[in-house]
Amino acid sequence: MTHTAAETASDGGHHTDWHPDLLRLADRLTAEGQERLQRIEQYAQQHLRRQSIEAWNQERLPMPMVEALGELGLGELVLDGSSQLFQGLVHAALARADLSLSSVVGIHNELIVGTVENLGSAEQREQWLPRLRSLQARGAFCLTEPEHGSDIAGGLATTAEPTADGWRIRGAKRWIGLGTVADIALIWARSTDDGQILCFLVPTSTPGYSARLITPKTGLRIMQNAEIDLDLTVGPEAQLPGARSFASVSHGLRSSRAWVGWQAVGAQQALLDIARSYALDRQQFGRPLGSFQLIQSALATIAGNLTVSAAFMAETARLQEENRLTMGHASMAKATLTRLARESAATAREVLGGNGLLSEYEAAKVAADVEAIYTYEGTYSINQLILGRELTGVSAFV
Numbered sequence: 010m011t012h013t014a015a016e017t018a019s020d021g022g023h024h025t026d027w028h029p030d031l032l033r034l035a036d037r038l039t040a041e042g043q044e045r046l047q048r049i050e051q052y053a054q055q056h057l058r059r060q061s062i063e064a065w066n067q068e069r070l071p072m073p074m075v076e077a078l079g080e081l082g083l084g085e086l087v088l089d090g091s092s093q094l095f096q097g098l099v100h101a102a103l104a105r106a107d108l109s110l111s112s113v114v115g116i117h118n119e120l121i122v123g124t125v126e127n128l129g130s131a132e133q134r135e136q137w138l139p140r141l142r143s144l145q146a147r148g149a150f151c152l153t154e155p156e157h158g159s160d161i162a163g164g165l166a167t168t169a170e171p172t173a174d175g176w177r178i179r180g181a182k183r184w185i186g187l188g189t190v191a192d193i194a195l196i197w198a199r200s201t202d203d204g205q206i207l208c209f210l211v212p213t214s215t216p217g218y219s220a221r222l223i224t225p226k227t228g229l230r231i232m233q234n235a236e237i238d239l240d241l242t243v244g245p246e247a248q249l250p251g252a253r254s255f256a257s258v259s260h261g262l263r264s265s266r267a268w269v270g271w272q273a274v275g276a277q278q279a280l281l282d283i284a285r286s287y288a289l290d291r292q293q294f295g296r297p298l299g300s301f302q303l304i305q306s307a308l309a310t311i312a313g314n315l316t317v318s319a320a321f322m323a324e325t326a327r328l329q330e331e332n333r334l335t336m337g338h339a340s341m342a343k344a345t346l347t348r349l350a351r352e353s354a355a356t357a358r359e360v361l362g363g364n365g366l367l368s369e370y371e372a373a374k375v376a377a378d379v380e381a382i383y384t385y386e387g388t389y390s391i392n393q394l395i396l397g398r399e400l401t402g403v404s405a406f407v
């Protein structure tokens with residue numbers, strides 16, 4: 010049988026009853042939740058997965074894809090009363106189709122909508138949440154700086170200086186998702202008054218907001234990341250009243266790090282899908298690759314990593330529901346699961362042989378994207394150190 014990428018992607022038609030949710034976590038959702046998840050999964054598989062390859066090759070974010078995600082209700086997951094498990098399985102379903110689009114939705118919910126809802130003023134919520142909820146407006150979460158990545162908590166150098174009629178914000182940000190296309194920026198800055206970390210909601214049309222695309226990137230190529238220069242003045246109403254120290258940032262990062270754990274689940278579902286379909290279709294030595302012991306071992310490695318990851322995230326969702334998730338849990342989810350996803354990505358890529366190097370066959374695309382999720386939201390090492398601090402009570406950062 011001649012193997013094509015399209016057959017791999019569509020699962021060839023003869024493996025269609027197979028689903029990578031090996032623990033059947035979706036069965037724990039309500040009937041309504043299961044039905045909604047299935048609709049989102051089908052949409053993602055039919056309209057995002059294959060279509061994202063060209064956008065990835067061209068390093069382009071197709072806005073109609075983002076708008077369609079809004080129409081599916083994915084801009085308001087953190088506000089619509091969905092259970093943590095439902096939200097997680099939706100994030101996995103999106104990540105299974107494309108990790109960049111999953112990043113757009115995850116950051117939007119966890120760090121943009123979540124921050125405005127939890128820390129914003131009544132006026133900010135009223136003005137921005139309706140359009141954010143429908144994904145008609147998009148935000149950029151501006152924390153990392155050119156000179157401060159891992160040490161941002163102590164090092165944050167962008168300043169907010171009180172003026173007669175508001176604030177003057179000066180500094181630079183780096184790696185900011187959607188920084189060039191967002192409607193609003195949530196800018197974290199240090200008050201020149203008392204050194205505290207504050208946050209400001211600033212329309213990106215404000216004079217003195219200047220963003221350049223960071224390109225070319227080798228991972229998350231659809232997600233647009235920006236380097237931003239800031240020298241702008243805003244009124245007092247731009248300040249988020251609930252953001253008064255770095256603890257406000259940490260609160261958001263706890264749930265966004267857990268979300269990256271779900272991305273690792275979805276990425277590994279994709280990798281198992283891709284490697285399994287390929288192994289069933291591709292013949293060598295007159296037999297399908299999937300009939301060789303070493304290939305089955307590779308599939309079993311990915312399935313094992315995926316299943317451990319999914320089980321971990323189901324328990325993470327339970328802790329979130331019980332309001333007992335610590336930063337250590339979230340860092341463990343983020344670091345351990347992206348480490349497993351990296352191993353799964355290398356293993357899947359190998360199963361595809363030479364085709365494992367072509368974005369068209371997807372394994373290489375997922376593998377490159379996994380490198381980015383291994384590093385953002387705090388690098389692997391930094392999340393290990395956060396967990397280490399929680400385990401020992403001793404900070405080993407410096």
Ligand SMILES: Cc1cc2nc3c(=O)[nH]c(=O)nc-3n(C[C@H](O)[C@H](O)[C@H](O)COP(=O)(O)OP(=O)(O)OC[C@H]3O[C@@H](n4cnc5c(N)ncnc54)[C@H](O)[C@@H]3O)c2cc1C
Nearest residue numbers: 150151152153158159184185186381385386387388390406
């Ligand atoms: C694709 C992508 C999207 C992103 N999106 C956003 C966004 O939307 N908003 C935003 O604010 N930020 C964003 N980031 C920034 C991201 O959070 C940072 O890249 C990350 O925190 C690491 O910072 P850095 O790149 O400056 O690396 P550095 O801090 O320079 O680290 C370099 C290396 O040194 C290691 N290291 C540093 N300190 C220590 C230590 N004490 N002990 C041991 N090892 C250490 C790190 O683990 C890493 O391996 C994004 C990044 C990427 C790549």
